Amino acid sequence: MSSWNASESTLDITRCASEPIRTPGAIQPYGLVLVLDARTLTVTERAVAEAGILDALGDPLGQPVEAVLGAALASCRPALEALQPDTSHFLGAHRIGDHGGHHVVAHRLGGNIIVELEAPVPGEPGSLEDLYPSIRRFMGEIERVSTTRELCDLAAAQIRELTGFDRTLVYQFDTEWNGAVVAEDGNGVLPSYLDLRFPESDIPAQARELYRQNRVRLIADSDYRPVPLVRSAANADAPPTDLSPSMLRSVSPVHLQYMRNMGTGASMSVSLLREGELWGLISCHNQAPQRVPYHVRTACEFIGQILSLQISLKERARVIEERIARRAIQVRLLGRMAGDQDFMVALGRDQQNLLALTESSGAAIVHRGECILHGHCPTAQQVMALVQWLTAQPDQGELFCTERLPMLWKDADAFSDVASGVLAISISQLHDSFVLWFRPEVIRTVRWGGDPRKEDTGLPLSPRTSFEGWKETVRKQSLAWNEVDRDAALELRTAIVDIVLRKAEEMAVLNEQLLRSNKELEAFSYSVSHDLRAPFRHIVGYSELLWASAGERLNDSEKRFLDTIVESAQSAGTLVDDLLSFSQMGRSTMGQITMDMTALVEDVRHKLDMEYAGRSIHWTLPPLPRVKADPGMVRLVWQNLLSNAIKFTRDTPHPAIAVGHRRNDTEDVFFVRDNGCGFDMRYVDKLFGVFQRLHHADEYEGTGIGLANVHRIITRHGGRTWAEGEVGVGATFFFTIPFATGDNL
Numbered sequence: 001m002s003s004w005n006a007s008e009s010t011l012d013i014t015r016c017a018s019e020p021i022r023t024p025g026a027i028q029p030y031g032l033v034l035v036l037d038a039r040t041l042t043v044t045e046r047a048v049a050e051a052g053i054l055d056a057l058g059d060p061l062g063q064p065v066e067a068v069l070g071a072a073l074a075s076c077r078p079a080l081e082a083l084q085p086d087t088s089h090f091l092g093a094h095r096i097g098d099h100g101g102h103h104v105v106a107h108r109l110g111g112n113i114i115v116e117l118e119a120p121v122p123g124e125p126g127s128l129e130d131l132y133p134s135i136r137r138f139m140g141e142i143e144r145v146s147t148t149r150e151l152c153d154l155a156a157a158q159i160r161e162l163t164g165f166d167r168t169l170v171y172q173f174d175t176e177w178n179g180a181v182v183a184e185d186g187n188g189v190l191p192s193y194l195d196l197r198f199p200e201s202d203i204p205a206q207a208r209e210l211y212r213q214n215r216v217r218l219i220a221d222s223d224y225r226p227v228p229l230v231r232s233a234a235n236a237d238a239p240p241t242d243l244s245p246s247m248l249r250s251v252s253p254v255h256l257q258y259m260r261n262m263g264t265g266a267s268m269s270v271s272l273l274r275e276g277e278l279w280g281l282i283s284c285h286n287q288a289p290q291r292v293p294y295h296v297r298t299a300c301e302f303i304g305q306i307l308s309l310q311i312s313l314k315e316r317a318r319v320i321e322e323r324i325a326r327r328a329i330q331v332r333l334l335g336r337m338a339g340d341q342d343f344m345v346a347l348g349r350d351q352q353n354l355l356a357l358t359e360s361s362g363a364a365i366v367h368r369g370e371c372i373l374h375g376h377c378p379t380a381q382q383v384m385a386l387v388q389w390l391t392a393q394p395d396q397g398e399l400f401c402t403e404r405l406p407m408l409w410k411d412a413d414a415f416s417d418v419a420s421g422v423l424a425i426s427i428s429q430l431h432d433s434f435v436l437w438f439r440p441e442v443i444r445t446v447r448w449g450g451d452p453r454k455e456d457t458g459l460p461l462s463p464r465t466s467f468e469g470w471k472e473t474v475r476k477q478s479l480a481w482n483e484v485d486r487d488a489a490l491e492l493r494t495a496i497v498d499i500v501l502r503k504a505e506e507m508a509v510l511n512e513q514l515l516r517s518n519k520e521l522e523a524f525s526y527s528v529s530h531d532l533r534a535p536f537r538h539i540v541g542y543s544e545l546l547w548a549s550a551g552e553r554l555n556d557s558e559k560r561f562l563d564t565i566v567e568s569a570q571s572a573g574t575l576v577d578d579l580l581s582f583s584q585m586g587r588s589t590m591g592q593i594t595m596d597m598t599a600l601v602e603d604v605r606h607k608l609d610m611e612y613a614g615r616s617i618h619w620t621l622p623p624l625p626r627v628k629a630d631p632g633m634v635r636l637v638w639q640n641l642l643s644n645a646i647k648f649t650r651d652t653p654h655p656a657i658a659v660g661h662r663r664n665d666t667e668d669v670f671f672v673r674d675n676g677c678g679f680d681m682r683y684v685d686k687l688f689g690v691f692q693r694l695h696h697a698d699e700y701e702g703t704g705i706g707l708a709n710v711h712r713i714i715t716r717h718g719g720r721t722w723a724e725g726e727v728g729v730g731a732t733f734f735f736t737i738p739f740a741t742g743d744n745l
Helices: 013-018 051-057 074-082 128-142 148-163 205-213 253-262 294-338 343-348 351-356 380-392 410-419 483-501 504-509 512-531 533-553 556-585 597-607 631-648 681-686 706-716
Strands: 031-037 043-048 088-095 101-109 112-118 167-173 179-186 216-219 266-274 277-286 362-367 370-375 399-402 421-426 434-439 444-449 469-474 593-596 618-620 626-629 656-663 667-674 721-726 730-738
Touching (some): 074 112, 148 167, 148 179, 148 294, 179 277, 266 294, 294 343, 343 351, 351 362, 351 370, 399 483, 410 434, 421 483, 593 597, 626 631, 631 656, 631 730
Parallel strands (some): 618 656
Antiparallel strands (some): 031 112, 088 101, 167 277, 216 266, 266 277, 362 370, 399 421, 421 434, 593 626, 667 730, 721 730
């Protein structure tokens, strides 16, 4: 920021999203900040709010930390030396001369250690234990509520009770980072914002990232005068110091003006995270300036973390319930499809479930120039025009999703009443084959906290001054598609492509009972991770505990029985893990990037070091080309092939494993060759099937799923797999990656 004097510079809100908010060069005037060189613990910068501290104790610039402030921090040096990068540590309360006990927190960031000493607040709690009864009461109350809204109501009331602020809001972000006030607790001093929405521009992206990193932020006085950071001469030309983790870090003058426009003299926020991402904020406001003591803020942070976990759990439970319901619908649809070669006809027989799968009002199936409509849809001609538009999109993938189609495609205005929202899956890479679901326009009124539109008045720009409720009527927009809707559509696409299209000939000769068994097996493979993995681990764990506690009292037969239990449970656990991995390979979304195949193979080989420890293997690994593929999936391919080569050369006197590559007109061909036990080419067709083994389990361990995984992954990339071998001579396994890869389920 160029100036900290708002009267001397124009506050330009257009720069708010790019302001250097991490490096303000100043602090709030409620203590002092020392910036230390992380290697020497010498003070390179300081900001001191009270000049009397400098007069009484001297300037800390250029001094070692143990010598500054009358040696108040001498006992902290060991903790500062042990501080790890990108971590923070509370160092307790330390008395600074006659200025009272300051709460000291250290943050290590890059080559600096930021030590902030926060001045005491009169009447503050002596420790977090003083606040425990309030926290315990909150934890008891949240067990009795069942919805996210009730949780937020409880948290708003509890935080306001702890802080004494006039108003506490719980603010939730939507997918476009607009915020909505979903809960509120106040004393009537400040106006209510409940159910109001605030535009994304009120909290720009870089500010949201700071909220994600720092769970608590306090601005005790919107009219404070910032205290500048003063540098030593030796540090004058260094880049601005990043104060991101500091509670005393000064904030944007634009934000301070925003607070004044809201009529708030003080504010505090507590971040709410869900799975590491910002879900929302607990936002506290007070009409008059107000400081919040360190231990009170810590209690609020703890409550925020509890609320974050509860929100995650409840929303995850809701999503799981929805997924279970959609899976049941999908099973019914697949049951219809299983006995019919024409999936269009099969889907049309169960219109109710087809629409319920994505909670839509209409659906269309387009295949080889034919269009079948179900429910409330645009006309067939309009649907075909939509398909042509989808096909022409440069970034067309396997799924298209929008709740505002008329904003993306002007021609959709003609049927926005029945299809403002569209969810579409592409069935074929060669033909214009789609399944599309439609949602109608939902006209609704949104209450904003002030007009979110920016107007050019010709005057110097500043934060908006009005927060009065402003109503907007939203048209040509449907209810939003959620993750469950999208995943349900993608899973149906997988079923259609993998079961009906690509295996049409095989499916024609399979009977209905076999199809049902395959579906049950797939469902089983998804459930084993929850139902079987933990029991197998418990069997191993408790068996080992039994061995440790009673091993001396067991006879040889009993010890052998116990060893057999452990080995069998470990083997079964490995099989369960491999089954889950195989099942997930058919359902997980591919993320293709251009990747360095040489580096990937080297990394996989390095991670397999323990599998051939003590053996001398001759490796041949020439430079490999860069390819476009899903790195996680291709890593699993190399891991399976190299692990097999290591395993099957176990009994070879001079084992050798070679990785190679060649290129033809359409694809890159990769192979792994070994001089191990090899295999009989009469059984080559069985190699890539599930549970297919050409060697007895007593000779070579394994579950018979690894090569099936390889085949499924490469098939999804549009490639091929095959193998060549000779008993006692060795084997070579090949796979290809086409130049233009795709998710060919």
